[in-house]
Amino acid sequence: MIPAVLAPLSDRPRLLIVDDEAMNIKVLVEMLRDDYALTVAKNGVQALERMAMDPAPDLVLLDVMMPGMDGHEVCRRMKQDPRLADVPVIFVTALGDPNDELHGFDLGAVDYLTKPLTPLLAKARVRTHVQLARAQRALENYSHTLEARVAERTQEVERVQAVTIRALASLAETRDNETGNHIRRTQHYVRALALHLHAHPRFAGQLDDRTIDLLFKSAPLHDVGKVGIPDRILLKPGPLTDEEFTIMKTHTVLGRSALRAAVEEGGESEIAFLRHACDIAAYHHEKWDGTGYPEGLAGEAIPLSARLMAVADVYDALISRRVYKPPFPHARARELIVADRGARFDPDIVDAFLALEDVFRDIRNRYCDEDEIDPS
Known part of the structure; x- marks a missing residue:
């Protein structure tokens, strides 16, 4: 046998x-x-x-x-x-x-x-x-083994990106004593809006998982150009004159220029990431009806990333304490944003905001500045 x-x-x-x-x-x-x-x-x-x-x-x-x-x-x-x-x-x-x-x-x-x-x-x-x-x-x-090493390297690059973003955003934050947790809150508002809209017919082709992740990472850089604004204007405790406001508006162009220079120096991964940061920094003060700045863009000519940031940025400014005003309650902020639907803001993004009111309040409460009351 x-x-x-x-x-x-x-x-x-x-x-x-x-x-x-x-x-x-x-x-x-x-x-x-x-x-x-x-x-x-x-x-x-x-x-x-x-x-x-x-x-x-x-x-x-x-x-x-x-x-x-x-x-x-x-x-x-x-x-x-x-x-x-x-x-x-x-x-x-x-x-x-x-x-x-x-x-x-x-x-x-x-x-x-x-x-x-x-x-x-x-x-x-x-x-x-x-x-x-x-x-x-x-x-x-x-x-x-190579795939594992590439994944590990990608994670390392992403960690470095996150630290770099936070450092740049914090640099702008130190120049503006009104910012507080504004950067973190707006970052989460933008992601919430993007996740809600990713299946919307108008936005489905633009808001895939990768893009939403990049928007979340890029959002903190929206005001990075403020590092170039003189203290006498940036830290002024009262209303700005027309001349001062003209200078203040240049923070959008300054931010775009700095980030665009980084795009030109970087590789493909950096370009994909910083492209959104450039658009957000440059155009988050543009308005749907074309009356914004710096270029007076209107409608969908405004990059989607900037349209999302516009709602997030204004909402947070309304509910936050400023030297010239107390924090508004959520209900008042909601009224003002709805009033600007189709004028300042993309109507569909305002509708997303209305659908996410509880989410916005949760984000606000989670990252509330210590010296501010919780606006209900």
Whole structure:
């Protein structure tokens, strides 16, 4: 009786020999035992049972003509099993009909050996396919390792981006004693609006998951241009004169210029990220009816990112304390935003804001400045 395992499993390639004739198994064993760890099976059912045990073989030498489950059926079932689908199969058969060979190849076999076997030819073909299979696995393992490294590097870049954004936004924040948690709140308002609108017919093509993530990261830079505004204007405790307001409005252009310079210096990933930051910084004071600044853009000529920021920015300014006013309650802020629907703001974004009132209040409460009351 031929034992199931004819050579100890080791680092040598593992071969499974399947044949219902003991003499045929013996020929293959004598031919291959010095180079491979061999396992044998006497029929198709036994072969599948052997392959169900870890580890899977590196190659299967499979007789075609066997009683019960023939070699073709064994091969078909192997290729349906994700664990065995990539294991190469060499059919060993006395059949000489080219159609039989074609059928075997259609089932997923990699080669044919015809009985009676020529030892040198058989050993060469087995060696070739074992090496190919191992090389393919090595390449797949390398690919998985590379993907993991790319993912790790991407996460690192994203962490650096987040820290850089926060540092730049904080720089603007230190120049403006009215900002407080304004940056963080508006960031979350923008994401809430974008998530609500991502399935809207007008916005579905623009608000995929990647874009929403970039908008969330870019939003804190909307007022970065304020670093270029003189303190006498930026920190003035009262209303601005027309001349001072003209200078204040340049923070949009200053922010865009600084971020655009970074775009021109950066690679593709930085361009995708900073493009939104440029648009938000430049155009979040544009108005739907064309009366805003710096360019007087109207309607959909205003980038979507800036239209989202406009609602978020104004809402937060209304409910926040300023040197010239107390914080408005949510209800009053809501009235003012609704009054500007279709004038200052994109109507559909205002509708999204109305649908998200509870979300906006939650964000406001979560990031409320310590010296401010909770506007109800």
